[in-house]
Amino acid sequence: MRNLLLISGTICLTAASVQAQVKITGTVTCPAKSVQQLVLPVGDKADHQMMLAQDKCTWTKPFQLYGSPVKESNQVSFNEVTGNSAKGYGFDVGTTANGDKYFVRFEGPATLQNGNMVSSSGTWSFLGGTGKLSRLQGKGTFSCKGSATGTACDIVGELPPAASIMPVEKGGK
Numbered sequence: 001m002r003n004l005l006l007i008s009g010t011i012c013l014t015a016a017s018v019q020a021q022v023k024i025t026g027t028v029t030c031p032a033k034s035v036q037q038l039v040l041p042v043g044d045k046a047d048h049q050m051m052l053a054q055d056k057c058t059w060t061k062p063f064q065l066y067g068s069p070v071k072e073s074n075q076v077s078f079n080e081v082t083g084n085s086a087k088g089y090g091f092d093v094g095t096t097a098n099g100d101k102y103f104v105r106f107e108g109p110a111t112l113q114n115g116n117m118v119s120s121s122g123t124w125s126f127l128g129g130t131g132k133l134s135r136l137q138g139k140g141t142f143s144c145k146g147s148a149t150g151t152a153c154d155i156v157g158e159l160p161p162a163a164s165i166m167p168v169e170k171g172g173k
Contacts, residue, residue, distance in 0.1 A: 026061050026155045032116070
């Protein structure tokens with residue numbers, strides 16, 4: 001019985017010390033034409049290419065990073081394209097309303113039609129940032145739909161509580 005009480009007490013203390021994750025959702029849109037794009041044929045078959053692209057995207061439904069909404073997103077991605085499918089990964093450097101930047105890595109497959117993205121989904125994770133976001137962590141998923149005007153991606157994820165990532169100010173505050 002004493003062991004059961006000890007285990008129960010330990011579980012209660014552990015549960016009390018765990019803080020709830022912060023859920024985030026948002027939608028980012030990118031124009032159909034990239035800022036820069038380089039497509040190189042691999043040479044092994046006609047429809048096998050490597051593509052490097054840079055995109056400037058806008059948050060139509062911005063999420064909040066600890067009280068500051070995201071404003072803009074600059075992405076660089078690298079994709080292997082074979083016919084109507086692609087596999088890729090990339091990086092996003094975004095800016096919040098207070099000027100802090102966040103860094104994200106993303107990856108996932110995509111379906112294409114006539115060289116245009118129809119749909120894509122995958123995972124992402126924060127790699128840090130600047131200012132109050134220097135210790136930013138978190139991860140999530142994305143789901144994108146393409147159209148003639150561009151791509152809209154719904155973003156879902158979780159962040160740790162602000163107290164666990166915010167830098168400690170000088171003087172212990």
